[in-house]
Amino acid sequence: MKFRVERDVLAEAVTWVARGLPARPPVPVLAGILLEAADDGTLTLSAFDYEVSARVTVAADVAEAGTVLVLGRLLADISRNLPDRPIDVATDAGKVQVTCGASRFSLLMMPADDYPTLPASPEPTGSVDGHLFTQAVAQVSVAADRGDTLPILTGVRVEVDGEKMTLLATDRYRLAMRELTWNPRSPDANHVVLVPGRTLSETARSLGASGSIDVALGATAGGDGLAGFEAGRRRTTTRLLDGEYPKVASIFPTSTETDAVVRTADLVEAVKRVALVAERNTPVRLRFAGDQVAIDAGTGEDAQASEAVECALSGPEIEIAFNPTYLLDGLGAVGTDWTRISFTQASRPAVMSGQESADGEADTSYRYVLMPVRFAS
Template sequence: MKFKVERDVLAEAVTWVARGLPARPPVPVLAGLLLEASEEGTLTLSAFDYEVSARITVPAEVQTGGTVLVLGRLLADISRNLPARPIEVSAEGSKLQLTCGSSRFSLLLMPSDDYPTLPTSPEASGTIDGDVFTQAVAQVSIAADRGDTLPILTGVRMEVDGDRITLLATDRYRLAQRELTWHPGGSDTSYVALVPARTLSDTARALGASGSVELALGSNAGGDGLIGFQAGQRRSTTRLLDGEYPKVASIFPSSVDTESVLKTSELVEAVKRVALVAERNTPVRLRFTDGQVAIEAGTGDDAQASEAVEAALTGPEIEIAFNPQFLLDGLGAVGTPYARLSFTQPSRPAVLTGQAEEEGEPDTSYRYVLMPVRFAS
């Protein structure tokens, strides 16, 4: 194998593919990155860890085609640090030689015959705007569980019904749901699957900068166990999670007694400051009265803090407490100048939505449900 490729092209391609390489691969070859040079003038780079696959094809001046396997993270580090000149790559014996200007590297080849066959992505099902996809996944994935106690809660539930997609995630303490539209290949598209949240988040960030992302949903309910994503020459698949996601729709309150609208940025800054004195797992208390919300943390002999923020109130006054980080996560996700908090009782879940103007209507396409924390009165 022998080819020449631009430094920036190789560095970007290797970095994208190598981002998902396992830190501690169960077998050594899974730390490798597969390079396939075609005499038609393309270089394809691939990585796979039995759960997630990534593949990208870039142009290259190929003199001799071939396939080699080398350590992915090492190749990524080298390619990023080479001078901005074309890179000549050739396989010689048991080594891969890289030459860029006066820089020369020799990498040990790994046994490519031992590398697993990459999965075939399902057929394309439709497209979604890249920036919408990225925002929606970020808004929902923050609520997915990060532990291993209940693996099913580490996923994002994706339900497709025609041109609507509903993403949902919960870790039992908060719940996030985002509804959005996409461009399906058929009007009768129906699909339900559970996608690992961390992988979905990484994929959305990596592909979302493109104008649109192609989704390959496979058969209904993820019958083939895979979901695929593609943007340009970047392709990725991930294995779906098995199991029945808990029916959490009942968590959404059916009625509202009190609502408060306030500037998102002001509440974020106030909660951050007050939370500085909150010990681990200690809530911040919010007391909503006419015209303001008072935010407090700390009691008794502990450090204490308080601050007040202007807030419009509709309905009875209410005092409620939240995990400060969970509250900040939701406020950061709404992405609008104003936030609306809707309450029933201090012991019942609250709903956070965003809105563009203080007197406007809330954008209910994204809802963040937050469980309150009991506090000593």
Template structure:
């Protein structure tokens, strides 16, 4: 195998496929990236850890076609730090020689014959706008559980009904829901369209994928069967695939029944407060500086004002006030400041709206473009209050 490729092209491609390589792979070859140089002038790079696969095809000047497996993270580090010149890669005996200008690296060839075959992606199901996909995933994935006590809560639940997608995630202390549109390949209502689908996708993988592919104009989504006994036995069962340009990735879905958490949304609202988002964020961030670990910030809503404070007794204390438009009776409650800031940061709106039933019940955070505009309910962030000593 022997080929020449532009430094930036190689660096981008290796970084893309190597981004999810395990730090401690159960099998040594899973730390590798597979390079396949084709006589037609393309280089395909692949990575797979039995859960997530990534593949990208880029142009290259191929002198000798062939296949080789090398350590992925090492190749990514090397390619990103090479000088801005063409890179020559050649297999010489048991070593892969990487040359760029006066820089020379010799990498150990790994046994490509032991590398697992990448899974076949499900058939394309439709497309979604790249920037919308990225924003929606980032808004929801912040609420997914980062621990391993309940693995099912580490996922984002994707429910598809016709041309509508609903993303949902929760860690039991907060819940995020985003509704958006996509373009299914088979129009909703068509006989046999299979327009309803539910998938539970690992949140971290989905977030990384959305960030990497979202810069594209559109992202192609491929839905497989639902893993476990719910699968249909066809190609791509238990997988979901995403593709943009020459980048393709699949991930294995989480198996299990996601808790029915939508009942947490209040059926009525007694108090609504509207606050300028930027001022709210800055005030909470400053007051939270004195909040000890797991200590909440207290919010007191009165007509025209929101008082924010933290700390009690002999501890450090802080307080700040911001303008608020209040509809309904005053409310005093408390939230985990980090969870509150996550939600405010995800809104993407000039004003934040907090809707309450009772101080002890979950509050719903939504965004709106002006103080007197209607709330944008395509994104809702539900926050559980924290008890505090009065």
């Protein structure tokens, strides 16, 4: 195998593929990246860990076609640090020679024949705007569980009903749901799948710069449950999570007693400051009354802090407490200048949504439900 490729092209491609390499590969070959140089002037780089696959194809000047497997993270480090000149790659006597200007590296060839075959992606289900999808995934995945106690809660539930796609995640303490419009291949498309949250977040971020992302949901010809995402010449697949996702729709209140509208940035800064005195697992208390919300934390002989922020309140006054990290996660995910927080009572979940102006309508396409924390009165 022998080819020449631009330094930035190789560095970007290797970095994108290497992001999914396992930290502790179950078998040594899974630490590698497969390079396939073809006579048609393309270079394909692939990585696979039996759960997630990544593949990208770039242009290259191929003098001799071939396939080679090399350590992925090492190749990524080398390609990022080479000078801004074309890179020549060639195999010679069991080694992979990488040359760029005066820089020369000799890499060990791994046994490419032992490398597993990447799964074929399911047939595309539809496409979605890249920036919109990236934003939606970020808003929802913030509520996915990061532990291993209930693996099913580490996923993001993706439901497709015609042109409507609904993303949902919960870790039992908060719940996030985002509805968006996409372009299904079939007008009566109907799918419900559970995608690993961390993988979905990384995929959305890495493909979001593209104008459009092709999404494939469902089983492959071999019967495996996979989700596939493709943009440009980049493609990734992930194995779906199995199990029955909890029925959480009932958490959303059907009506509210109190609504408060506050400038998002003001509340974020105030909560951050007050939370400085909140010890681990200690909530911050919010009292909505009149034209302000008073935020405080700390009791008794402990350090204490308080601050007030203007808000527009409709309905009865209410005092409620939240985990400050979860509260800030929700405020950060709303993504608008103003946030509407709706309450039924202090012991029931609150619902956060965004709105563009102080007196505008709430945008309920994104809703973040936060469970309150009991506190001593």
